[in-house]
Amino acid sequence: MVCSRHGENHPELFEARMTFYQLKQDLIPHMLKEEQVLFPYITRMEEAGREGRAIPPSYFGMARNPVRMMMTEHDTAGDLLRQLRGVTKGYTTPPDGCVSYQTLCQALAAFESHMHHHIHLENNILFPRAFEMEENSAPDFYKSAGEFNEQRCIGH
Numbered sequence: 001m002v003c004s005r006h007g008e009n010h011p012e013l014f015e016a017r018m019t020f021y022q023l024k025q026d027l028i029p030h031m032l033k034e035e036q037v038l039f040p041y042i043t044r045m046e047e048a049g050r051e052g053r054a055i056p057p058s059y060f061g062m063a064r065n066p067v068r069m070m071m072t073e074h075d076t077a078g079d080l081l082r083q084l085r086g087v088t089k090g091y092t093t094p095p096d097g098c099v100s101y102q103t104l105c106q107a108l109a110a111f112e113s114h115m116h117h118h119i120h121l122e123n124n125i126l127f128p129r130a131f132e133m134e135e136n137s138a139p140d141f142y143k144s145a146g147e148f149n150e151q152r153c154i155g156h
């Protein structure tokens with residue numbers, strides 16, 4: 001609606017729409033993988049740790065394999081969010097923008113904020129915690145995996 005009404009004077013709206021659709025296409029499978037596979041596994045790891053059991057095996061090997069993929073996807077989402085912020089001039093409504101334009105800019109700014117929070121919580125809290133649980137469960141494996149510590153601090 002905002003594109004059809006303001007697109008002629010603000011062609012950047014079409015680029016913003018394309019960038020947002022790309023984000024949507026990337027994030028839906030990202031969230032599904034996290035919600036349906038990775039998070040339940042991390043929960044099982046926590047339960048095993050609390051009950052003094054070994055971490056249960058998974059079909060994807062160690063948690064760091066999917067976590068690495070999730071962090072790469074976070075980086076891609078971060079790039080697209082920066083692109084979206086740039087093309088909308090920091091989610092600024094132009095002087096000729098209507099209330100719908102303003103609402104769109106506010107919604108995009110809120111979306112960006114939610115995504116940054118999502119990435120921060122996972123990259124800096126949840127994923128390091130999952131690595132730590134695995135490391136404590138199989139210290140010999142991690143001693144031989146030299147790149148482990150380098151992988152922990154990727155992202156935002």
Ligand SMILES: [Fe+2]
Pocket residue numbers: 030034070074118119122
């Ligand atoms: Fe994520």
